[in-house]
Amino acid sequence: MDSDQGKLFIGGISWDTTEDKLKEHFSNYGDVMHTSVMREKNTGKPRGFGFVVFADPSILDRVLEDKHVIDGRTVDAKKAFSREDQQISATSRAGNPNSSRNSGNGGNIRTKKIFVGGLPPTLTEEKFRQYFEAYGHVTDVVVMYDQNTGRPRGFGFISFDTEDAVDRVLHKPFHDLNGKQVEVKRALPKDANPGYGASGGNQNAYDGRMDSGRYMQPQSTGGGFPAYGSSGYTAPGYGYGPANNGIGYGGYGSYGGASAGYGGPAGAAYGNPNVPNAAYAGAPPGAPRNSWPAQAASGYGSMGYGNTGAGPGSAPAGQSPSGAAGYGNQGYGYGGYGGYGGSDSSYGNPGVYGAVGGRSGSAQNNNASGPGGSELQGSGGSYNGSGYVGYGSGYGGAQSRQVQQQ
């Protein structure tokens, strides 16, 4: 959305009109940051439309008042639809384009990773990183190369440790790297990647989890657990069956795992202030729906801890922080599970859940609190057995999968 501010769709352009021509024409109105002319991918034949991005969106009104003749054709300039919104519902757009673009529900998918497109082939990771470090602490840099030919693929990723940094970067849709313009967008959350690299602290693993967790939220809001669920299963360490329930909680679970790896405290650090437990609590299969919104906001940290224990049962669980605290001490996000259990009062034994958490943590991270964890494992298992399919899976590797299959 933001990136489409100041962007005009230019339809009906001549096949002779190039990016440069567009820029030349529209620069009469203000600073043009970028222009594009869309062509067929294979043939390169112009498709008759393009886009112009002004640095200052407030200019658009004036631009739209004028008639524009470029290369002898009167072209049609309109505010561009946002691609994000389009994804949400093509049909509604057809019916009511404007409402769609203004709705603002696009952009819910968030990661702290930025996709950077249009990289010059010569760009090194070093320069790439140096440039973006000006915006915040860069935690990861990836420049993609073709696996077979080794040629640069023209895009890469940059990860930050704060949303603020990401926002600063995204404030401008285009950035100038060594005289070439590159485009930045929030990275699409790829499927959850397993947390490999157990022995060393692995940021990537961590990121991956986060992404997946966040990704699924919006999706499930839409009513679909499916996508997430499937990915969750394939990924070790993720698993979380919760997907099954449709609840997505699995994501949290995975998070917890991560925190374990980092040490209990980590959780706290990440804790997303915004939506504390509530999200979690809602989680219980029983009361899924309502809780969603909260979750989305929350990100992970909150999960943290969750209510967990306490949570059990009652829906309100979310509100019982105290329970969370207890778990928090353990340092495992798993409390959250407790929360799950909550859905069914009979399960409501927090202790058990906590245990699970511990275990999971240890699995992920060799060094993590091993002992406690292993001990608890058993309990975790039982938990699964009890029919909470999803949950168990997260914890254990193969085992848990089996449980799911049952």
Place this chain on the structure above:
DNA sequence: GTTGAGCGTT
């Protein structure tokens, strides 16, 4: 000739 293209790694 009228609404876009690319999304990963150990």
